Each structure stands twice: as structure tokens, then as C-alpha cells.
Amino acid sequence: MPKSKHRRRGRNRPRAHQTHAPEHHPDPSPSWLPTTGGVLLVVGVLVILLGYLPGVQDITRGWIWPGSNWGLLAGFALLSVGFGLLTKWR
Secondary structure (H helix, E strand, C coil): CCCCCCCCCCCCCCCCCCCCCCCCCCCCCCCHHHHHHHHHHHHHHHHHHHCCCHHHHHHHCCCCCCCCCHHHHHHHHHHHHHHHHHHCCC
16 A cells, blocks of 8 residues: 655654734724614514504504504514614624
């Protein structure tokens, strides 16, 4: 069986020295970020909850298609944007 070429008997190869990467400290997030994210979460929950109240359904019947789920979709959109903002909070 042929011998592999990468083995060198009697020779020690110099090992690479491990260096640690410099510590990276991210910049602090702006002060409006957690406030905006929290407000969007609360407003999203309120939009979803208000869509199921009978009095609110009567008011919004003229400018939202009756029986549609636009309020539910808008609430989940606000929730997802608020959650996305809060994932950037440091």
C-alpha cells in the first residue's frame, strides 16, 4: 500500500498560535426602541381584542368589509413589527 505524502517522519511542523478575537461591545440601542416596540405590542393586542367586541364591530362596519379579518391581520402585523423591534434591543 502506498504511503501518504503528507506524513513526514521525524519532522515537527510548527503549530499555529491561537489568538482570541478582540471583544466586540455593541453600541447601546436608542432610547425610543423599547418604548416603540412595547407600544406596538400593546396596540396590536388592543386591535385584536377590539375587533371582537360587538360595539366596535358596528362602528367599523362602514370602513372595513363586514365579516373580514382585516383587524386581526392588522393586529398581528403590529405585534410582529413590535416583536421585531424588541429583538434589536440591546
